[in-house]
Amino acid sequence: MTVELAGLTLASPLLVASGCGGTGRELVPYLGEQGLAALGGFVTRSITLDARAGGPAPRLVETPSGLLHATGLPNPGIDLFLATELPWLARQDTRVVVSVAGRTIGEYAELARRLGRSPGLAAIEVNVDALETGSGEPFQAGSVVAAVKRDLPRGLPVLVKIRPDLVRVVETVRVVLEAGADAVVVGTAQPAALPDGRPAGLSGPAVRPLALRCVTEVCAAFPDAQVVGGGGIATAADARSFLAAGAVAVQVGAALLHDPTTAARLAADLTQETVR
Amino acid sequence: MTVTTGERAGAVHASGELLDTKRIGAFRHLTVVAPGVPERFRPGNFVAVSVGDSSFLARRSYWVHRVRPVGGYGATVQLVVDPNGVGGAWLASLPAGSRIEVTGPLGRPFALPKEPVSCLLVGEGYSAAPLFPLAERLRERGCAVTMVVAGADEAHLLSSLEARRSVRAVTVVTADGSVGQKGRVAGVIEEALARSQAEVVYAAGPHDTLHAVAAAAEAHGAWSQTAVEVPQPCATGLCHGCPVPVVGEDGVARVARACSDGPVLRGDRVRWGDLG
Ligand SMILES: Cc1cc2nc3c(=O)[nH]c(=O)nc-3n(C[C@H](O)[C@H](O)[C@H](O)COP(=O)(O)OP(=O)(O)OC[C@H]3O[C@@H](n4cnc5c(N)ncnc54)[C@H](O)[C@@H]3O)c2cc1C
Ligand SMILES: Cc1cc2nc3c(=O)[nH]c(=O)nc-3n(C[C@H](O)[C@H](O)[C@H](O)COP(=O)(O)O)c2cc1C
Numbered sequence: 001m002t003v004e005l006a007g008l009t010l011a012s013p014l015l016v017a018s019g020c021g022g023t024g025r026e027l028v029p030y031l032g033e034q035g036l037a038a039l040g041g042f043v044t045r046s047i048t049l050d051a052r053a054g055g056p057a058p059r060l061v062e063t064p065s066g067l068l069h070a071t072g073l074p075n076p077g078i079d080l081f082l083a084t085e086l087p088w089l090a091r092q093d094t095r096v097v098v099s100v101a102g103r104t105i106g107e108y109a110e111l112a113r114r115l116g117r118s119p120g121l122a123a124i125e126v127n128v129d130a131l132e133t134g135s136g137e138p139f140q141a142g143s144v145v146a147a148v149k150r151d152l153p154r155g156l157p158v159l160v161k162i163r164p165d166l167v168r169v170v171e172t173v174r175v176v177l178e179a180g181a182d183a184v185v186v187g188t189a190q191p192a193a194l195p196d197g198r199p200a201g202l203s204g205p206a207v208r209p210l211a212l213r214c215v216t217e218v219c220a221a222f223p224d225a226q227v228v229g230g231g232g233i234a235t236a237a238d239a240r241s242f243l244a245a246g247a248v249a250v251q252v253g254a255a256l257l258h259d260p261t262t263a264a265r266l267a268a269d270l271t272q273e274t275v276r
Numbered sequence: 277m278t279v280t281t282g283e284r285a286g287a288v289h290a291s292g293e294l295l296d297t298k299r300i301g302a303f304r305h306l307t308v309v310a311p312g313v314p315e316r317f318r319p320g321n322f323v324a325v326s327v328g329d330s331s332f333l334a335r336r337s338y339w340v341h342r343v344r345p346v347g348g349y350g351a352t353v354q355l356v357v358d359p360n361g362v363g364g365a366w367l368a369s370l371p372a373g374s375r376i377e378v379t380g381p382l383g384r385p386f387a388l389p390k391e392p393v394s395c396l397l398v399g400e401g402y403s404a405a406p407l408f409p410l411a412e413r414l415r416e417r418g419c420a421v422t423m424v425v426a427g428a429d430e431a432h433l434l435s436s437l438e439a440r441r442s443v444r445a446v447t448v449v450t451a452d453g454s455v456g457q458k459g460r461v462a463g464v465i466e467e468a469l470a471r472s473q474a475e476v477v478y479a480a481g482p483h484d485t486l487h488a489v490a491a492a493a494e495a496h497g498a499w500s501q502t503a504v505e506v507p508q509p510c511a512t513g514l515c516h517g518c519p520v521p522v523v524g525e526d527g528v529a530r531v532a533r534a535c536s537d538g539p540v541l542r543g544d545r546v547r548w549g550d551l552g
């Protein structure tokens with residue numbers, strides 16, 4: 001089953017969510033013969049301008065049906081990523097979506113410039129949650145998207161990842177679509193805290209009903225928008241409920257940490273469905 | 277003589293069957309049929325197990341203690357489980373015949389010396405498990421093997437009876453003196469090193485024990501290979517949630533992933549002071 005997303009043809013409606021597929025290589029043993037080509041796409045962990053070592057341990061903590069995470073976005077920085085990770089991903093016959101995160105609007109723009117010159121990626125996913133000031137504010141998200149779009153060559157789609165916060169999700173989607181987003185990903189982790197009080201994201205089945213509600217509202221408000229849904233998807237039935245709500249594609253994250261074969265199983269199952 | 281890093285083997289995700297479970301001291305020894313896992317095993321590898329109640333999303337890691345053929349089942353893996361905590365207590369309570377989701381063999385195993393040199397193996401509590409197959413492998417290579425087996429008390433000590441066949445000498449240490457010498461690894465490591473004239477030291481246990489062994493090895497001019505245990509939420513390299521502070525070959529401080537860059541790391545490369 002192929003789907004069209006932001007002008008791209010995806011082999012399956014299933015993508016690996018940012019930060020949950022390692023560098024891609026670690027997932028390969030669990031994908032079967034087709035490797036990453038079995039999936040609709042691979043979203044990288046969020047890449048920043050400079051290398052980040054990541055935060056202190058514990059970075060992930062279990063909570064009922066969920067995982068709390070405060071990884072601190074460990075990544076080698078854009079230059080090393082382009083030199084050591086993207087070339088391998090580009091050879092995998094899948095859609096490579098590079099997630100970017102910056103502290104300032106200027107950093108997002110610079111990331112877009114570097115990526116715009118790099119072969120091998122299919123799209124950019126903008127993680128607006130990483131902005132240091134006002135990351136929850138719709139107008140800030142709009143400014144980031146406008147800056148990224150301005151510095152990208154035409155034809156490289158921009159996906160914007162938005163927090164499934166029911167109070168502002170529709171407003172945020174409106175603003176980022178106006179700013180030029182080609183698609184929206186509704187399904188960031190829910191804002192939460194680790195037991196020690198550090199800010200963290202909450203992912204996994206615990207957040208699925210919240211994310212599904214947000215996806216439903218966004219699809220109803222913007223019937224023509226391209227929406228990717230995510231949050232707590234662990235089974236093909238979960239994925240189908242997001243697709244039924246109007247999402248074009250879905251992302252699976254935390255479920256891969258619990259069972260690395262989830263992506264391949266869901267992709268195969270979703271393909272069967274449409275053949276029938 | 278050179279000891280670099282052990283090579284990772286390909287891992288599989290298997291729906292395994294618990295063939296046999298028995299209590300030995302404070303631990304449970306489980307024999308698991310997990311097709312594909314034993315065939316790829318090297319000493320120092322571990323497996324990741326999913327807790328049966330899937331509302332616990334993080335995986336649980338266990339050293340592979342032995343790989344044994346069992347009539348009619350092909351090869352099996354044996355694990356030593358400390359029944360503390362949610363996952364350990366669940367695994368220890370399972371009756372034979374239960375199904376267990378197992379991924380493995382995972383992680384970088386112990387690196388073996390190219391020449392038949394003298395080796396010292398130091399293990400504490402259940403963590404000594406991977407040293408037994410290592411001792412066999414080293415002996416096959418003509419290495420003289422000496423062992424220190426430590427534990428809180430006799431119940432938390434892995435039996436050295438079997439090891440006596442493949443090793444030259446075994447020193448037993450318990451914190452309460454219930455068997456062997458009374459004390460801890462840090463108190464006997466100097467003498468064990470001096471007596472064995474070991475050129476390579478392999479250690480598995482809590483961080484303070486590993487640190488003491490790595491420091492003593494360095495002082496004696498020996499290589500050390502330490503099996504580091506930190507929480508590994510996914511255990512497959514996907515989440516970056518298992519940080520271990522290390523120094524790279526270029527002398528630059530970095531953060532490694534315990535589950536995929538380790539868990540066996542050169543003792544002189546771990547920044548023990550920064551490891552929580
Ligand atoms: C490479 C490796 C090999 C291991 N081998 C063995 C073994 O052979 N036998 C054995 O009994 N145990 C082993 N452990 C430790 C075992 O994985 C943890 O103690 C276990 O995950 C605890 O889970 P629990 O549900 O029983 O405890 P809980 O305390 O309920 O665990 C809660 C959470 O904390 C994590 N956690 C807590 N303490 C540890 C710890 N010390 N290490 C890792 N994760 C922790 C758990 O994974 C879980 O997410 C190993 C750990 C690692 C990293
Ligand atoms: C360990 C971990 C790391 C993550 N890292 C990122 C990241 O770097 N960038 C990002 O946009 N989202 C990140 N996320 C969020 C996921 O991509 C996903 O949006 C979220 O977890 C909800 O989906 P899920 O419940 O299927 O995981 C991370 C999630 C987890 C669990």
Ligand code: FES
Nearest residue numbers: 510511513516535
């Ligand atoms: S535990 Fe997930 S990367 Fe190591």
